[in-house]
């Protein structure tokens with residue numbers, strides 16, 4: 001058990017120190033492109049994600065379809081590199097209970113679901129927009145991962161109060177002025193060693209940035225447009 005935890009911690013550290021900077025170095029500043037986000041990668045050294053088996057192939061096909069043809073997605077979906085980073089974080093930290101605020105059509109969620117398929121975990125994702133929820137559900141079903149995800153429709157500031165189980169990884173990507181409120185409500189549920197990641201850090205309130213960078217119980221790195229915060233043990 002202790003050995004396993006040390007192994008997981010070691011992997012997480014390796015990811016944080018070596019892999020993440022390499023990935024994010026390759027990601028241009030300034031966030032996403034127009035609605036619908038960007039596909040592909042930003043470095044000539046990086047290859048597109050490769051499917052390990054037919055199940056991954058199915059998920060990657062839906063991800064490609066979202067990038068290519070679902071440009072009417074509400075909000076702007078994360079760049080592909082951020083999606084890949086999230087998958088990597090989920091799998092490397094062996095996350096079993098992942099929470100996302102801001103589903104849109106399910107682009108970031110599908111990347112995390114690739115990791116959750118490997119860890120045997122589950123995603124709970126919130127969105128206030130009924131149209132987005134419907135489209136996300138279709139995308140999850142088409143990708144064959146519908147049973148690994150619960151979509152909660154409604155205002156996440158209200159709905160997230162119903163969460164009770166310890167959270168391994170929390171991804172914030174909804175109303176930017178609301179990040180501090182989400183963090184205050186959900187931080188007590190985040191397990192030690194757990195991770196909070198937030199997209200569009202350039203649009204964050206100063207209060208949120210202070211909350212993740214000035215608390216000695218947290219270790220935060222801001223890389224490109226994404227913050228990654230570890231709740232220290």
Ligand SMILES: C[S@@+](CC[C@H](N)C(=O)[O-])C[C@H]1O[C@@H](n2cnc3c(N)ncnc32)[C@H](O)[C@@H]1O
Nearest residue numbers: 075076077078102104107108127128129156174
């Ligand atoms: C930037 S998009 C999310 C993109 C998604 N994470 C992705 O990369 O595929 C933001 C989403 O947050 C949702 N949203 C905004 N305010 C919300 C709230 N108070 N509660 C729940 N969802 C909200 C919007 O409807 C929108 O779909």
